[in-house]
Amino acid sequence: MASAPAPENLPLFYKQLEPLSTNNHANYRARPAEKAPFLHATHAVPVTVDEFVLAQRYYPIVFSVGDNPVPLALMGLNEGMNVFVEPDGGLRGEVYVPAYVRRYTFMLARLNPNAQELSLCFDPTSDNVGAFSEGDALFEDGKPSEATQAILKFCEEFEMSAGRTGQFVEELKKAELLIDGEVSIQAGTEEPPAVYRGFQMVSEEKLRDLRGDALRRMNQNGMLPLIFAHLFSLSIVREIFARQISLGLMPAPGAPVPLQATVQP
Numbered sequence: 001m002a003s004a005p006a007p008e009n010l011p012l013f014y015k016q017l018e019p020l021s022t023n024n025h026a027n028y029r030a031r032p033a034e035k036a037p038f039l040h041a042t043h044a045v046p047v048t049v050d051e052f053v054l055a056q057r058y059y060p061i062v063f064s065v066g067d068n069p070v071p072l073a074l075m076g077l078n079e080g081m082n083v084f085v086e087p088d089g090g091l092r093g094e095v096y097v098p099a100y101v102r103r104y105t106f107m108l109a110r111l112n113p114n115a116q117e118l119s120l121c122f123d124p125t126s127d128n129v130g131a132f133s134e135g136d137a138l139f140e141d142g143k144p145s146e147a148t149q150a151i152l153k154f155c156e157e158f159e160m161s162a163g164r165t166g167q168f169v170e171e172l173k174k175a176e177l178l179i180d181g182e183v184s185i186q187a188g189t190e191e192p193p194a195v196y197r198g199f200q201m202v203s204e205e206k207l208r209d210l211r212g213d214a215l216r217r218m219n220q221n222g223m224l225p226l227i228f229a230h231l232f233s234l235s236i237v238r239e240i241f242a243r244q245i246s247l248g249l250m251p252a253p254g255a256p257v258p259l260q261a262t263v264q265p
Helices: 049-055 099-103 146-174 204-208 212-220 223-247
Strands: 044-046 061-063 071-074 106-109 119-122 178-180 183-185 194-196 200-202
Touching (some): 044 099, 061 223, 146 223
Antiparallel strands (some): 061 200, 106 119, 183 194
């Protein structure tokens, strides 16, 4: 139930990455994104631990499979199915939009594997950044504008939050709390249940069995509320399933289930 990696090993949504510079983009502007058509066919989006409390009100939060799990907000249960976004990229009702989505088309990236510093980059294939007559100027008098500084700050805060998320996941792995997840949903009395796998979740049984220093450390470092937010959110899986049915977004009969894929944040 996790999204496939983007082409050329680029992060999800990004088709290309180009460093923002005064030499090449002095007259570039950024237009506000009122819609996100790139999100319509995406059913799982990375979220950070700083978003768990807000995100769990709308999405099931699970963890991707593999050795380096990533927390994911499920916007649908099947590849290409998103119950929160219209085909044109407009939102269906009021919903929390993950920071990963709001960050696009910008991000911080190393220009080469040996670089020590991260550079502000953008996806040049996006319609929201370019030499437009409207939008916020990215440079003024050869220097980054206030708009660019705000973008940079947001991307820096996202990277710090991503770092905290990585530490959180490492603690879960160290405590051996993550297990392979499975959800079985009966759509009708005469139909076989839909079984979803391909994700990880925290084991409630293992969590109850925690003792001593391990439990005390999780309580002191604020992990327990995040774990409970994740566990509480899993009840929304059936709501997403029902919305897929009502919107006609279920896979065709015979489509492969369970789903097995990974995500690259």
